[in-house]
Amino acid sequence: MKTLDQGNFKGKTVLVRVDFNVPMKDGAITDTTRIERSLETIQYLREHGAKIVLLSHLGRPKGQAQEAMSLAPVAKKLAEFLDSPVQFLKDDQVVSEDVKKWVKELKEGEVALLENTRFVKGEEANNDAFADQLASLGDLYVNDAFGTSHRAHASNVGLANRLPSYLGRLVEEEFKAFQPVLTEPERPYVAILGGAKVSDKIGILQELVDKVDGLIIVGAMAFTFLKAMGLEVGKSLVEDDKLDLARDIMEKIADRDIDFILPMDVVVAKELKANTPSKPVAIEDIDPELAGFDIGPQTVERIKKLLMTAKTVVWNGPAGAFEVEPFEKGTEAIAKALAESPAFSIVGGGDSAAAIEQLGLAREIDHISTGGGASLELLEGKTLPGIDAVERSRHA
Numbered sequence: 537m538k539t540l541d542q543g544n545f546k547g548k549t550v551l552v553r554v555d556f557n558v559p560m561k562d563g564a565i566t567d568t569t570r571i572e573r574s575l576e577t578i579q580y581l582r583e584h585g586a587k588i589v590l591l592s593h594l595g596r597p598k599g600q601a602q603e604a605m606s607l608a609p610v611a612k613k614l615a616e617f618l619d620s621p622v623q624f625l626k627d628d629q630v631v632s633e634d635v636k637k638w639v640k641e642l643k644e645g646e647v648a649l650l651e652n653t654r655f656v657k658g659e660e661a662n663n664d665a666f667a668d669q670l671a672s673l674g675d676l677y678v679n680d681a682f683g684t685s686h687r688a689h690a691s692n693v694g695l696a697n698r699l700p701s702y703l704g705r706l707v708e709e710e711f712k713a714f715q716p717v718l719t720e721p722e723r724p725y726v727a728i729l730g731g732a733k734v735s736d737k738i739g740i741l742q743e744l745v746d747k748v749d750g751l752i753i754v755g756a757m758a759f760t761f762l763k764a765m766g767l768e769v770g771k772s773l774v775e776d777d778k779l780d781l782a783r784d785i786m787e788k789i790a791d792r793d794i795d796f797i798l799p800m801d802v803v804v805a806k807e808l809k810a811n812t813p814s815k816p817v818a819i820e821d822i823d824p825e826l827a828g829f830d831i832g833p834q835t836v837e838r839i840k841k842l843l844m845t846a847k848t849v850v851w852n853g854p855a856g857a858f859e860v861e862p863f864e865k866g867t868e869a870i871a872k873a874l875a876e877s878p879a880f881s882i883v884g885g886g887d888s889a890a891a892i893e894q895l896g897l898a899r900e901i902d903h904i905s906t907g908g909g910a911s912l913e914l915l916e917g918k919t920l921p922g923i924d925a926v927e928r929s930r931h932a
């Protein structure tokens with residue numbers, strides 16, 4: 537691995553891609569895990585005389601600046617953690633003549649943060665013009681955004697192709713933590729997949745089902761499967777163009793004869809609002825006017841039993857909309873079961889890590905990963921483009 541130890545950062549302007557895609561509610565950060573986990577790299581670079589320019593995305597603004605997705609609150613929080621100023625180089629274009637001037641004025645050990653890279657269309661398209669603009673700001677590049685390393689965007693792959701590049705401490709730590717599962721997971725090996733990024737993550741199961749002994753599907757992800765089985769799922773979140781894929785995956789699961797848990801009951805409500813009337817129902821009885829926002833108590837019991845016999849468990853994606861009461865119960869029950877289980881456990885993802893932190897169970901889990909989609913692609917056996925590009929990058 538091309539780690540920080542191989543770089544000479546003294547007096548250099550170092551562009552550092554971090555994953556500050558933190559969960560937010562009403563303009564406030566609800567979980568700071570991803571910020572805290574970036575501190576080691578930032579401190580290392582400060583101690584080694586770098587001028588540090590941090591880059592990150594937040595949410596999915598799709599090339600359009602939106603105040604709600606500004607990184608301003610993150611800059612403030614980071615300054616608190618570092619106990620020193622962080623200059624927020626606010627510009628909806630991310631790079632501009634002003635931003636270039638501000639970066640030039642940075643002194644050794646100083647830290648600046650650019651605005652949300654996804655405010656510019658060229659970020660996700662990884663277009664040359666935007667990558668060139670970003671690269672013009674610095675001398676060296678460090679990728680520490682493990683959680684974004686499954687994307688090939690201007691601020692990771694684009695920069696690694698243009699500047700001498702290194703992998704940060706968080707990336708190193710994440711790879712080390714995943715090693716046992718990637719090489720020889722203790723069996724039974726069980727994966728839990730939930731959350732809301734259904735179209736993004738469902739394809740991963742095609743490969744993952746070959747590797748695991750058990751698969752548990754919860755969260756919004758479950759409803760695409762339930763609908764594919766011919767069930768009424770009401771207004772629950774469903775990706776209709778993934779129904780065939782869900783059927784293919786279920787056939788593969790049946791062929792492989794692994795333990796497979798889909799919800800048998802779910803908690804339904806009219807809307808996703810705090811303390812709204814809700815009730816658990818069997819999956820055959822979902823009212824067409826209601827939506828499922830959590831797994832039900834019977835499903836929880838089945839999951840607990842399977843987790844008690846597992847030796848390795850990886851989990852990405854909450855079991856329900858845990859940010860909104862009373863839909864946190866399924867996620868809470870799985871987290872507690874995992875904390876009690878003797879299995880080697882990894883929980884990954886921005887929201888999944890937040891759930892574990894909120895429950896105060898972080899110490900009970902063997903590794904909390906900052907990557908959700910990124911962890912899944914790693915476990916699936918894919919090369920992560922954000923990492924690969926750094927490994928191939930030329931050195932100074």
Ligand SMILES: Nc1ncnc2c1ncn2[C@@H]1O[C@H](COP(=O)(O)OP(=O)(O)OP(=O)(O)O)[C@@H](O)[C@H]1O
Pocket residue numbers: 683730731732733754755756757773828829830852853854855856857858859884885886887888889906907908909910
């Ligand atoms: N049944 C459901 N209906 C609607 N939303 C749900 C449901 N179950 C879970 N969610 C939502 O899923 C979101 C988290 O999903 P997501 O896939 O982003 O997980 P993650 O752990 O953050 O992974 P990543 O890091 O890849 O984003 C939460 O905001 C939660 O409210």
Ligand SMILES: O=C(O)[C@H](O)COP(=O)(O)O
Pocket residue numbers: 555557595596683684687733885886907908909910
């Ligand atoms: O939260 C994540 O998984 C990463 O920050 C990547 O975000 P994305 O799924 O919007 O690309």
Ligand SMILES: [Mg+2]
Pocket residue numbers: 885886887908
């Ligand atoms: Mg998320």
